[in-house]
Amino acid sequence: MPQNRQATAVVGAAGVVAGYVLGRAANTFQTRKMLGSNYKWMSKEERRVAQSLISHGQQHVFKAWPKRGVNDDAKRRLLTVAASYLQGAGSGLEDARLSVLVPPTPTKQPKELVTHNDTRTDDYYWLRDDARKDPAVLSYLKEENAYTAAAMADTQQLQDALYTEMRARIQEEDTSVATRYQGFYYYTRTEEGQQYAVHCRRAVAPGAGALAESDEPGQQQPEEVLLDENRRKEEGKHSFYMVGCCETSPNQQLLAWTEDTVGGEKYTLHVKDLATGKELMTPILNTSGDLHFAFLQPYCLSHAFVRPLHDLATGKELMTPIPDTSGDVVWANDNATLFYVVKDHLDRPYKVLRHKVGSASAEDPVVYDEKDESFYVGIGRSHSEQLLYIHIGSTVTSETLFMPVDTPEGTFKVVLPRIQDVEYSISHHPGSSSSSSQGWFLITIRDPALPNSELRVAPVEDPMQQTVIQPHSADVKIEAAGIGARWLVVRQRARAQQSVVLHALPQGGAMPQQLGDGQVVQFEEAAYALSGGLTGDFDSEVLRLRYSSLTTPPSVYDQHMATGKRALKKVQPILGGFNKEDYTTQRLWAKAPDGTEVPISLAFRKDLARLDGTDPLLLHGYGSYEHPYDPSFSRDQLSLLDRGWTVAIAHIRGGGDMGRMWYEDGKYLKKRNTFTDFIACAEHLIQERYTSASRLSIEGRSAGGLLMGAVTNMRPDLFNSVLMGVPFVDVLTTMLDETIPLTTIEWEEWGNPQQPDFYEYMKSYSPVDNVKAQDYPHILVTAGLHDPRVGYWEPAKLVAKLRQLKTDKNLLLLKCELGAGHFSVTGRFERLKETAFEYAFLLKTAGMLAVQPTAGSTKAAAAAS
DSSP states (O other): OOHHHHHHHHHHHHHHHHHHHHHHHHHHHHHHHHHGGGGGGSOHHHHHHHHHHHHTTOGGGGTTOOOTTSSHHHHHHHHHHHHHHHTTOOOOHHHHHHHHOOOOOOOOOOEEEEETTEEEEETTGGGOOTTSOOHHHHHHHHHHHHHHHHHTGGGHHHHHHHHHHHHHTSOSSEEOOOEEETTEEEEEEEOTTOOSOEEEEEEOOTTOOSOOTTOOOOSSSOOEEEEEHHHHHHHHTOSSOEEEEEEEOTTSSEEEEEEESSSSSOEEEEEEETTTOOBOSOOEEEEOSOOOOTTSOOOSSSOOOOOOOBOTTTOOBOSOOOOSEEEEEEEOTTSSEEEEEEEOTTSOEEEEEEEETTSOGGGOOEEEEOOOTTOEEEEEEOTTSSEEEEEEEOSSOEEEEEEETTOTTSOOEESSOOOTTOEEEEEEEOOOTTOOSOOEEEEEEEETTEEEEEEEEEETTOTTSOEEEEOOOSSOEEEEEEEOSSEEEEEEEETTEEEEEEEEOOGGGOOOSOOOSOEEEOOOSSSOEEEEEEOSSTTOOEEEEEEEOSSSOOEEEEEETTTOOEEEEEEOOOOSSOOGGGEEEEEEEEEOTTSOEEEEEEEEETTTOOOSSOSOEEEEOOOOTTOOOOOOOOSTTHHHHTTTOEEEEEOOBTBSTTOHHHHHTTSGGGTHHHHHHHHHHHHHHHHTTSOOGGGEEEEEETHHHHHHHHHHHHOGGGOSEEEEESOOOOHHHHHTOTTSTTHHHHHHHHOOTTSHHHHHHHHTTOGGGGOOSSOOOEEEEEEETTOSSSOTHHHHHHHHHHHHHOOSOSOEEEEEETTOBTTBOOSHHHHHHHHHHHHHHHHHHTTOTTOOOOOOHHHHHHHHO
């Protein structure tokens, strides 16, 4: 061998040896680092097993191992199982891994709670910290988060895959359907790679005709960007960002918007000059997030705000900021007077004040002051743009005051006097232009004798002089009604199905005396979600419909009410080969213990569902506040459907799915119907072989989290896994504490436990009070540190008590977002990560970590061609 070649070979051999040695050294270093103090007690063989696991990509096995001396026997058992696993002959590696982890165990600090001579001991009352700053509390929540992350470590690859597939379905560059109003088309759009909306408008082209169903903004007029949420978040370096409202002023020159950068639903108000982009005011902190100008139809998520204005010619500030408002503001027609609402010490909007631009806010007279702490106050304006309203309401009672927008210093008058358990809402029509009257009211009214509401009309001058134009029906619930210049639109519900009914008004704007059958708008699917209402100015003849189902993506239609012509304006794009024909939706009826039929909506993929009792199924539920859980489309749930899951919704009592009595039969001393209805739906799905108890998962948020807690205590054997999102689970303690915001007004939903009968009844189902020594399903509980609706301590206390008492080895995880509130994180992509985490939990507990999604038929057909 030539000398140079021999030298080269020696060097090469040395390199191989050195690489091997260095590789072993690197692996050994990595193993020592990952195992920490545990490395020292291991035998050489145990170290080799650990090193092999790490080299095979199983690093998660050692994530969050407790220090040496803690669970060492469990660690050794894990290494024994791992040795068999590496030889292809073992199972149970994940169970052995989980047995090593040590869940947090918060200290017990017993506090006795005595009511009606009954004593309850709350070991974890100390977890409540209204300031959200207690080091011990924050430390415990962080420990729970760390334990949850460690327990879910084997799902990280799946979470990444779920996130990728869910994001791949999104058309990232997209635009909403525009709303034409006051000479502009308003819309939002999203940009590729960006998480937040961009608020825009385009001017209506000169000479454009009346609004038609085929209207589109077009590209002739330049786009004007009103607010870029992405830029605001980036400039402020906020980890949380949410816009509550975005609205232009009556003269179209100013933009006011509100933003929450914490998650506590307290918003900061900003105003800028749209011509220059310059902000005109020092922000007003801690508003509710609503924004509304009295002289402009709202272009926002809700409505109204207090703000200082500037003279655009001189730049002089015309008013100083007004702090501590609820967020409701309306303008009078003089463009100089506004009305706003302030909150009391419990964050209850209770007082309306009038402000004259240019005057000191300390001099603002009180227009209305609500003394009853069970009532909230709001303000608004009519769609006719002729009246200002003050709305006062509790859970079951309401009252409305009105005043012409042209008389800002006038007196608000009562439409109908307040009567307990009577609710009404009004719409205003100015009547005939040739008449000197103030027009007429459309009144939607509910009382105990008219639970599903009826429609009445009355002259503005004498609202008590009423004519019934659509009488009450025991079978049909009137959900809402509104009027334009020539049309009256009613949204109604029967047998858990929605419809929209159109009625032409008499010529000239005269008050109708009776409604006929009208034009009924409905769809053919077995179960769907439908909403509709007038769009555009008061004289618009265009109806906007929003439709979806469990298998049909959200679709927006505009229908010309006079001609009946309908235009499909937009269908939410679903990328990645989605074909709605791959799926089917059904409506089932379960029988509750008292014989009541309870509707269930469900969907599954036709080519994957076996319908033999072995399919995994996710059952959703809510059942409170008369809120209907309508079967609408979820783009993200395709990740479950395409893995063979069925998704279902239990339309249980306490919600509004079947009319007012459906709600009444699931509240107060009938609340347990909500829970037994849900259990009946679960049993029906099992009996009909859509799933089995070992394959059934359930999910509910907020009051739906109460449902999850209650049914899990009552029938833990019926479910495999449970998702409780920001759950209201410490019902009795919260409803006894009047210092917690919302408590007093919530008495009309749950009952007042200061009364013995309500106390005993609520104690019988309050989840925290009914945890006991029994086996429970796998449970994932989420919370938000800054949640103003459900205190983070409620889910934290539930988890602590479950850890103390439950007798099984199933997963029990708490995930608390430390920088968010009731609605978790913001950003459309960040939210996907939360969903991916929850779906990974469902798949993990169903033993489906390795199951891949089946491609949609559209994508499969494209691949085949």
